[in-house]
Amino acid sequence: MLRSRLIHPQINAVLAAAGHHSTILIADGNYPALNKRGPNAELVSLNLMPGLVTCDQILQAVLSAVPVERIQTMQTETEGPYALDGDPPVWEDYRKSIRDAGLDLQIEPIEKWDFYKAVETPDHVLTIQSGDQQRYANILLSIGVRMD
Template structure:
């Protein structure tokens, strides 16, 4: 019986193979998960219906299972149809979830195309596609080192 809250068998199996510097993308419902991922990354679709499940729900489960040393978000655009003034509301949810998990890591906003490049590396092992409808909800976790 697992002690952490993540119980999805396929995700647990993939995370069990992750090592230091592996990356895991939790993608929102608009992310092009089929084409923007690392060459060895597996895709797990958890998009049941619009809004179910959310990126933050997946983040809570994943943070219960692995150490994380870095967290990147896709930087918001400042002009055009997807522009926002300030951080997207979902980032505050992430900050609270990260604090609640006892992790002392800040979100690192990364320019959109650089974010896609970061996801396209050999270190990217898993994309979890959600049905989150919030803009800029994509979040890329870098696996850290277990210290206990």
Template structure:
């Protein structure tokens, strides 16, 4: 029986095998998860239906089990159909989740194509596809190290 909030067997196995600097993508429901991932990355689909599960729910489970040293988001667009004025609401959810987990990690927005370039590397070990429909909800986590003693 596991004590963390992360109980998914495949996700737990990848996290256990991953090391420092490995990356995990929490992908929203619109992310092209099949073709925008690293060559070593496992794809786990948790997109049950629109909105289920959310990226923030996945983040909270992961933060209960792994150390995270960096978090990158996809930069919002300034114009066009997906433009937003300011940060997307989901980013505030992420900030709260990091804070509640005792983490000082800050979100690092990257331009869309640069974000994809950061995902499709050898260090990318896992994509967790969600059903989250919020714009700009993709979150790329970089694993840190255990700091026991």
């Protein structure tokens, strides 16, 4: 029996094989997960129905299983139908989950098209598709080094 909070067998298998600098995308329910991923990435769909499972719930599980050294999000747009004033509410949830995991990391927003490019690299090993409907909930994690 596993001791981490993450118990999904396929996700655990990918994470066990991944190493330093490998990336994991936790995608919201609107992300084009089938065609916006790296050539080595597996896709695990946890999008049961709108709102389930959330990106933050997935983040908490993944942070319990692997060391993370960098966290990037898709920068919000300031104009157009998806524009927001300030950070999306989900980012505060992420900050709390990051702190609760004992990590001293900041969320690094990057421009939408640069975010896609960051995902589409050979280092991208896993996309976990959620049912999260919140805007700008996509989050890209870079695996760090286990120090213990």
